[in-house]
Amino acid sequence: xxxxxxxxxxxxxxxxxxxxxxxxxxxxxxxxxxxxxxxxxxxxxxxxxxxxxxxxxxxxxxxxxxxxxxxxxxxxxxxxxxxxxxxxxxxxxxxxxxxxxxxxxxxxxxxxxxxxxxxxxxxxxxxxxxxxxxxxxxxxxxxxxx
Amino acid sequence: xxxxxxxxxxxxxxxxxxxxxxxxxxxxxxxxxxxxxxxxxxxxxxxxxxxxxxxxxxxxxxxxxxxxxxxxxxxxxxxxxxxxxxxxxxxxxxxxxxxxxxxxxxxxxxxxxxxxxxxxxxxxxxxxxxxxxxxxxxxxxxxxxx
Amino acid sequence: xxxxxxxxxxxxxxxxxxxxxxxxxxxxxxxxxxxxxxxxxxxxxxxxxxxxxxxxxxxxxxxxxxxxxxxxxxxxxxxxxxxxxxxxxxxxxxxxxxxxxxxxxxxxxxxxxxxxxxxxxxxxxxxxxxxxxxxxxxxxxxxxxx
Numbered sequence: 001x002x003x004x005x006x007x008x009x010x011x012x013x014x015x016x017x018x019x020x021x022x023x024x025x026x027x028x029x030x031x032x033x034x035x036x037x038x039x040x041x042x043x044x045x046x047x048x049x050x051x052x053x054x055x056x057x058x059x060x061x062x063x064x065x066x067x068x069x070x071x072x073x074x075x076x077x078x079x080x081x082x083x084x085x086x087x088x089x090x091x092x093x094x095x096x097x098x099x100x101x102x103x104x105x106x107x108x109x110x111x112x113x114x115x116x117x118x119x120x121x122x123x124x125x126x127x128x129x130x131x132x133x134x135x136x137x138x139x140x141x142x143x144x145x146x
Numbered sequence: 147x148x149x150x151x152x153x154x155x156x157x158x159x160x161x162x163x164x165x166x167x168x169x170x171x172x173x174x175x176x177x178x179x180x181x182x183x184x185x186x187x188x189x190x191x192x193x194x195x196x197x198x199x200x201x202x203x204x205x206x207x208x209x210x211x212x213x214x215x216x217x218x219x220x221x222x223x224x225x226x227x228x229x230x231x232x233x234x235x236x237x238x239x240x241x242x243x244x245x246x247x248x249x250x251x252x253x254x255x256x257x258x259x260x261x262x263x264x265x266x267x268x269x270x271x272x273x274x275x276x277x278x279x280x281x282x283x284x285x286x287x288x289x290x291x292x
Numbered sequence: 293x294x295x296x297x298x299x300x301x302x303x304x305x306x307x308x309x310x311x312x313x314x315x316x317x318x319x320x321x322x323x324x325x326x327x328x329x330x331x332x333x334x335x336x337x338x339x340x341x342x343x344x345x346x347x348x349x350x351x352x353x354x355x356x357x358x359x360x361x362x363x364x365x366x367x368x369x370x371x372x373x374x375x376x377x378x379x380x381x382x383x384x385x386x387x388x389x390x391x392x393x394x395x396x397x398x399x400x401x402x403x404x405x406x407x408x409x410x411x412x413x414x415x416x417x418x419x420x421x422x423x424x425x426x427x428x429x430x431x432x433x434x435x436x437x438x
Binding site for chain 2: 007045047048050051052053054055056057058065067076079080083084086087091097098099100101102103104105106107
């Protein structure tokens with residue numbers, strides 16, 4: 001966990017901006033929750049020009065909408081820092097103003113999530129989970145986080 | 147809140163139909179829930195021809211799938227009217243029959259949702275939320291709803 | 293129910309692989325949960341090359357990410373078999389290794405889901421739901437499952 005899907009209008013986020021957003025989203029998630037960075041997946045999805053509406057009217061200008069799916073079971077205060085942190089990442093690296101940012105966070109039970117082929121552990125059990133993994137899989141994950 | 151993502155096969159919904167659907171989805175959400183229209187985001191996503199399956203077989207004909215993410219905490223009767231209302235919108239404006247419509251509604255805690263850069267209020271607290279916002283941000287939202 | 297959305301990089305899954313995945317995802321869902329196959333919708337979504345990040349870095353190689361939305365109210369053991377079954381389907385039919393598979397399962401109340409124009413029944417109430425449907429609609433669904 002988690003998966004952060006980032007929606008933006010086709011052509012507005014350069015390859016460099018996407019890389020910077022993915023790096024900062026991953027870093028923020030890890031820093032706020034304490035989870036290893038290799039748990040984070042960031043996927044960008046395009047919205048075609050004209051396919052985005054606010055208040056019932058075609059959107060003028062830009063917007064970035066980040067929808068995260070993460071393990072549940074964390075304290076409210078941590079989740080508050082998480083969504084605000086994501087907002088700030090998008091403002092800093094996405095080339096948009098604060099009012100052009102939407103962030104949603106959907107929580108899932110860890111038992112409903114498979115990453116790298118394994119069902120996820122409860123928050124806080126990551127070390128045991130990793131230690132019990134066959135060595136090649138563990139090394140692959142640790143290399144990702146490096 | 148909310149975000150309504152509308153999936154359809156590439157090329158089946160004209161620009162005019164999309165605008166009509168977005169307007170009616172937003173209107174229906176506001177009318178059923180009492181929330182301001184500016185809370186509603188509608189995003190269209192294409193599915194490539196051949197990439198949609200029902201019952202394990204490639205879909206023949208058209209379908210529209212609307213997946214909403216909205217604040218939780220509303221009574222069951224209201225949510226029932228909401229999903230049925232969305233179905234009727236898609237039949238009326240989407241050019242499909244009733245059996246070609248799917249609607250899902252995922253609920254989130256308001257604290258997990260940022261729109262226009264601000265964490266959302268609980269349902270019913272919208273007026274205070276808006277009143278406490280800096281004036282330029284409030285005016286921007288009110289202009290969207292107009 | 294359910295909807296399984298399958299994310300892969302543009303061009304990596306052939307039309308044949310997609311059909312095989314959709315068939316096996318639907319079969320697995322039906323076999324594990326006991327629900328009729330016509331309840332299952334599988335939608336493929338492309339991720340553009342370079343738009344997928346793991347651990348904050350651009351992904352090298354392939355990955356398949358399946359995100360399911362299904363009715364809640366099933367026992368944990370069944371859901372465990374479900375997510376592991378989906379993983380195995382993607383390895384068998386998707387041309388990827390086990391460590392290249394992610395699976396998430398989001399649960400929704402049946403009352404929040406409309407399929408083929410009808411609000412879904414609770415798990416186990418499918419037969420009554422179907423029996424109470426107008427005949428043309430029922431026959432359409434039964435033909436899909438054939």
